[in-house]
Amino acid sequence: MEKLTGKGKMLFLAAVLALSLAVVSSPQGVSAAPWPERNITIVVAYNPGGGFDLVARVTAPFIEKYLPKRASVIIKNVPGGGTRIGTRELAKAKPDGYTISIFDPVSLAVMEYGGKPDWLNVRKLTWLAQLDNLADMLVVGPKTGFKHPRDLKGKTVRFAGQDDATIFRSAVVAHSLGAMPVFVRYGGTGEAVMASLRGDLDALSLSWSSGMRQVKTSEDKMIPLLVSSKVPGLNVPSGKELGITVDELVMDHPHTMAGPPGMPSDVQRMWEETFVKVTKDPEWIAKMEKLGYPASPLIGKKKLDAPIAATMGRMDKYKDIIGGLTLIK
């Protein structure tokens, strides 16, 4: 074979590279083989490191394990605009099952009800699986003097408000207790707890798991007063036990996976089968437990659509609260 000259070598190398680049970057052909044909993306509308991101990162390898066909699951953090940017990306994505997301349905309900964005219809999203669901906890600072939830009645209480959903839940719990809430915005729960320890803030409404972590971190200085629904093994009274009406439907904190509206039913079914297997895996259950999010699965559109519709319906009841918080644009 004739030897290539310097220029010839260069062109040969360029041709090989061009060919390899074309091969690696070309979209894979459509085949009749089982779904999925390419990688899955989980859009997380938060920064890395938070609860939603961690649950997604813990769950992603198990989704890979149980998908009908081998595919990578990539976490795509799309933070900003108080989860609006990431939520919009999911809501506008192709409903082909390759893009899903992890949400707190109450947060979306507040976003839809308050801001009325034309791209969001919470009821129409394809709800796939609730992974966990934690009761809400009311925690107060050591300098407030509050020892019982009824101590808040008629008082002006400074609540931490990180986002629309936190403000909404705090307003609902304050409404239930007859307190007058004032909201102070913090960068995160840790900063709010520091303010409570200094006496600059009175109360936080957060998931019981996060609440108990803060109580422990503060060396029991922070005081847990109330949970929205009974938590087995936790020595904090629920609203029901104290005779206080706390709306569990909007107060509980679930991590729920959903896809864009209009996902084909066969793809939906495959997702549901995958999540059934994921949520039964003892290793996944143990990891979620370790993370502070004990599994509480609810799989499938049929099981999820009703509570989502009920949550949306409940928003009318809190119209005045949402309006008063100027969450309505």
Add this chain to the structure above:
Amino acid sequence: MWIEGFTNALSGMNILWLLLGSVIGLVIGVLPALGANFGVALMLPFTFGMEPAAAIIMLCAIHAACNYGDSITSILLNVPGGPGTVATCWDGHPMAQQGRGGEALGIATFSSFLGGVAVWLMLALLVNPITKLALAFGAPEYFALVFMALGLVSVAAKGETLKGLIMACTGLALSAVGQDEVLGTTYRFTFGIPMLEAGIPIVVSTLGIFAIPQVIEMLEAGGTVAKCTEVRDSVFRGFLAPLRRPLTLLRSGVVGAFIGILPALGVALAGIASYLTEKKYSREASQFGKGSPAGVVAAEVGKGACVVGDLIPTFTLGVPGSVTGAILMAALIMQGIEPGPKFLLSGTLPYTVFAGLLLAQATFLVTGVLIGKQLCRIAYVPSTLMAPVLTVLVFLGAYATQNSGFDILLALIFGLFAHVLGKIGYPVVCMVLGLILGPILEANFHRALGESLGSYAVFVTRPMAVGMFLITILFLIGPYLIHIYHRYRKGPRGFIAQALDEEETARSYKGEFILLVLLVLVFAVFLITAQQYRPLVRLFPDLASSLGLGFAIWRLAIIISRVIKARGWGEAPPAASPFAFFGDSLSWQWSLITLSGYVLAIYVLGFLMASVLYVMGVLMIAGGRRKRGWTILAGLLTGLGVWLLAKVVHILLPLGLLTGM
């Protein structure tokens, strides 16, 4: 416990994880905009199945090495690897241009190490008092501290205070774009663009501001980054520089550690604040900006101290000091360690974590020495090849920050604006300070007001806050008092002032006039738009826009009076033919066209294909037509590199409208 911690950390496998973490961190750190939070988040799932000590040691190594890696591109290419190393560019890069890149890397490596180790010792020995200090720092104190940091505008714009103030107000006004800082329920100044609801990410804006003008400059100048042929270089020589400057070490270490210990202030502020503070007090201040080792020491000690200091609230208060801190905290929880005051009482593992932190610092010190000299060769790669490849990495980094294609456009807009500002002689650093400090200032103002149930007295009744306000006033008034004392004596002046003065005599006022008219329009639009928001929501934007408007009109009046006096715009420097080829270089007009074309192509053809075409296009225009084979090869290699990088670090490349690539 300490001995057990170190023994654990130094066991065979853990050393391997330490080294692996350092290598991963260094690779991610070197890439513009991809910082420690990206690296640690990327590797977090892989640590879930690892032994607790190994997992934390590897993540700590990634954290340390990423922050070190950021300095490399700052020094060698004048492109900050992350917001924390913006100030490293200012003296590190001139050193690289003088053929002292190795020395600058040595200074950065050892200074960052010293800053980190000093704070590590503080963390280990004084954890309780430091924790108490962080706990005592409330919203009014933060507000006072950030107000004090805003005083640095006067240093950054020394001699040109009015221009500095205009720029600071521009930064402050732009920082108000997006979610409001009162309750986060209003999306300000989005002008119908949904992506602006996310605001302007500081990583993206600083990347654009510093990288794009550098790319344009590299292409315009041609040749190589290193402007000298004689190499007088030694990484080890750089180790002596911080040791010879104990006061610089002390001052910058204190500033960096303080900013690190207080949650949410961030490494971006640490580097710039340490540098500017040192510039104010150093005996070598006149050399700052010209390749002064003291400048690199200050920026790097501040950054190194902040990076480790950031972990103090994370570990001891359970309050993450940054996004990276939050991820490390999650990793600790996953491994069964609860961060908080009882952190050090949770058995041997926390001591292993501490040992791992120290060893991570030591590892990047060794890595830095080993690779420093080799990396310097980058400064000798032809600029016409380096600049387009760098642009590809910059845009990739801007995109990966929030996985948003819009951020690429934002980086370009900020970059071109910064280029214009540089040409006209406006101190862009002041705008960066405004962008960084604006949200912290506003958030803490409203937080303090909310905590005090609306009483403004909170700002004058907290002793620490009052103390800091007084220091700020002294800091601002002090120079004027000294100026009055030295009224008739011409003292040494800072590099920014000198640069501005040089421009003042050489250029026409026409460009500045157009800029100011545009800024007046922008401030006016902000001011009018703000009126639709509630009073508290519009308070800060109103203030920044009104002040900016006032300062801009003031400066316009000065220019108009000078133009009337001189009966003309002044002489413009002779301009080269805008579309001329310069052999192996590219005029700035061509840079503008190719950069804009590249961004457009990303939206149409997708990132991969657009990058290949852009690199080949720039090389062709800049004289590569003579070497067609090399041009095609460089383009294809860039494409393959981008594809591989995206696969390895799991970046979903932006898709094009046409190709879906």
